[in-house]
Amino acid sequence: MRTEIRFSGFGGQGVVLMGYIMGNALALHEALECVMTQAYGPEARGGASSSNIVVSKEPIDYPFVQEPDILVALSQEAYTKFRPTAKDGATIIIDNGLVDPSAEDNTHGIPATQFAEYLGRRIVTNVVMMGFVTAVTGIANRESVEKAIEATVKTKTIPLNLKAFAAGFDYALEKELAK
């Protein structure tokens, strides 16, 4: 079973890191195959950027995301640009402090940027969102993603990042959105 996930937002929100951390968790801490790809070059800076992962129990042939099963959007522009690429019935996850989804869309929202600001560092918005995504999709165990965070971020920022992750994860539990 091939699952495709797209993380999107504007440049500087750390969407590449989201893909990397989730991919790291899936490829190294779950018994799964995983490929991460991203856009490169000046076209990839600013505007709506994305990182993409494909997850499967079997070796992955074609590495690119074609129709995401899960779309994460951290900005309005990213939502507008990538929402049409998602599969019918895809899980759509947004920062509902920044994204105003279309009325008929069934989304799962968290004010991730606000959470991050509350924690004192807006830079951890992406990690708050990782916690929320992990809980809502159940794609990876909480421990796997936490290990991936510890292995990826600067050592001195690990406690802050784990706190941010927990904030997102717990918000999903609180809202009874967790799988």
Added chain:
Amino acid sequence: MSNRRVLTGNHFMNGDIATAEGAMAARIGFFAGYPITPSTEVAERLARRMPEVGDTFIQMEDELASMAAIIGGSLAGKRSMTATSGPGISLMMENLGLAAMMEAPCVVVNIQRGGPSTGLPTLAGQSDIMQARWGSHGDYRIIAYSPWSPQEAFDLTVLSFNMADRYRVPTLLLADEVIGHMVERVVIPEESEIEHWERKKPTKPPNGRFKPFEALDDDLVPPIAHAGEGYKVHFTGLTHDERGYPDMTPDTHQKLVTRLVEKIRVNADDIIRTEDYQLDDAKIVLISFGCTARSARRAVRDAREQGIPVGLLRMISIWPFPKKIIKELASNADTFIVAEMNLGQMSREVERHVSQPVVGVNHAGGEMISPEKILKAIKEVAGDV
């Protein structure tokens, strides 16, 4: 990062970084390069990693200099490598010929992007296949490998260093941007499990005149002495005799250049690497390499589910061409399909060796060929069979 030369363990890394770590594991001693997309991460990683273990990294003024420098580094006794893409590999062709002529072992990484010219700096191509083989002037041979995953980028970088040293020949890692930039699991083995082949060295101490171009063994590879070892060697890009002395005569040229070519031909079985998938009863033989082989494998799997007798020959080595293997497959096949991200470079080579029709599935570059496109070609061919 780490002061270890070999990062034993499981990693989630892209093909460029895996290539750099492969070089570390292969005990690279000298890297000279010039940053160019999409190979830059190779240089960036080595700029950080090599000094950690006391190795030398230098960013040169251009690719002409980078290629010249790694030949110097190699002839001073260090395992040497450069990495480039697109216009950079064109500039390196000058001294790739020098490396072939001097029989200087070295590894040249080409993370292929779309060409010609500046082309597609950030997007993939597989259109340097023929350039890799024929890009410098004159007759010579090189070895080239093409990974289809970051893991294989690691493995084949190690192999490239070993082959370069065993055969005293420049060896190309002919990857592509998709593999260079995609991130996947890479398992780096224990240091003790990494193969390390030594260069053939002189058997006698330096007295009398050592001949660094005298090949007495069946493999046609002469022993090498490095700068500073006392053998008073002479290396030149001119046509030279067995002492290395310039000798611009037709006879010496014939002898030297023939050996440079034969050296790779007679050892082809040792150099060539391929992988079979569903080939046993295949009437349609699909040939592919690098990132395109990933789509090809999926297309074969899907076609098999529909009962089409198709199999995949994945070329892990690109040069020398696996002539013998292709001819064996031809004894049982009706049609060949070659899927590649160029407008028919490898299919042209396949055509030279088989009498069956050869169908190309091509794209000029910038976008990986999809499994669906290859499946469509397979079904069209199967319909005709």
Added chain:
Amino acid sequence: MSEMIVVQDHPLDNIIRKDRMPHIWCPGCGIGIVMRAYATAIQETGIPLDQHVVVSGIGCTGRVAGYMDIDSYHSTHGRALPFATGIKLGNPDLTVTVISGDGDLASIGGNHLIHAARRNIDLKVICVNNFNYGMTGGQVGPTTPTGAFGTTAPYGNPELPFNLPFLLAASGANYVSRWTTMHIREMKKEFLYTYSKPGFTFTEIISPCPIGFGKSNNIDTGLEEMELYRRRCELVRPGELPLDDLDINLIEDKPIYVGRFVDRDNPPFSPAKPKEEK
């Protein structure tokens, strides 16, 4: 008729590849003088000969590497410096000299020249400047005086030449000097000095090329050109003249300034090392 003297041994037999003689250089050419000075100098460095490496590019001067009986490398046109950079960094214990011509080093290799000097990498460069591409029959190059004739400038060279000491000084070399093939003692002494000088050193040697350059420019023989050096050379002490006054105009009767122009101790290139953890 005087009696022919047959010499059995030559003082440089131990360092010249005798089996490569005779050399290819024309009568009156100055490259042999430079090679002899180099060969004599390196024997006096105190550095074992098997630790000396010579690298050259393409051209008449490029053939020096083929005649020295030490580890010697004849690379591609213009690439002697990056090739030598690889050898030096591959084995920093080696003493690496680059001997090549003005066309090789300053035209096709010009980018490498300024960058090697900028890095101040520990290479000893000897540039034999004969104002033309001699091996291929006298084409103009980066040092050909304006108005001088060459086979590719039949109406006179329309371009301005490089002032090599000025270029090298601006690029960052630790040591820059200029001599002519008439300055045999100074040349050897200065070569020897460069081996005690860390960093990039550049010694320009003005040399006759009677067949390639002289014949088209009214300097008929090598001896005549040597005579011209004797008449026109003026020794300059460091700092005595602005570097941009060091242009050479061989075809007009102007001074040829020689001497040690730059002698400084900027740190030579050293490969990057990780910062110590604090």
